[in-house]
Amino acid sequence: MPDNNSKPDIIKLKYPLCIGIGGVSRSGKTFLAHYLNRVISNSIIINQDTYIPKESEIPEIKGHTDWERPEAIDWIKLSVAIEKVLQERKTVIAEGLLAFNNDSVNRLYSKRIFIELSHKEFIRRKKLDLRWGPEPDWYIDHIWESYLKYGKIPEKFSDVLILNGEQDFDFDKILQYVNHNV
16 A cells, blocks of 8 residues: 555546446445545545435335445436536546446446455454444345445446455556556
8 A cells, every 4th residue: 555645646637537436335445536536636536425315215224224225325416416527627536335336427437446355354344344333243244235236346347447455456557547548
């Protein structure tokens, strides 16, 4: 991993991109998005979790709001936000568990990065994640099942950079992918 205190080289792209980053919870999506935001000039991060409908409109599972399903994202607002940033000639780095679940949003991506994580490592990392307090084991299992159902990268995309979230990211490889055919 890069030293967070070192200043990375800044990349100036010829034209703005829309980079989608997907993968299961705790795989490294946000970390990678922040790294790319630091090295790509004139870029902005858009996190899908910011674009949620009213909580009352999201289905529940066992009395718990089910954040792990497509209905937990306001796809129209997310699409509009991405398009607005692109119109401002800025690069968008969009990340989330369901990053590749919506066709309208998928059409906006010029680059796709998917971070894989084993079930065992996901469980280990998720149990350490106490941002919202401890999650019950059944809900952690539900997150994994939802990821398998809604969060995987569709097979129709062949232009995807797939990363192993259990290894240090190869930032040179990632930046080469981002810059390829730009």
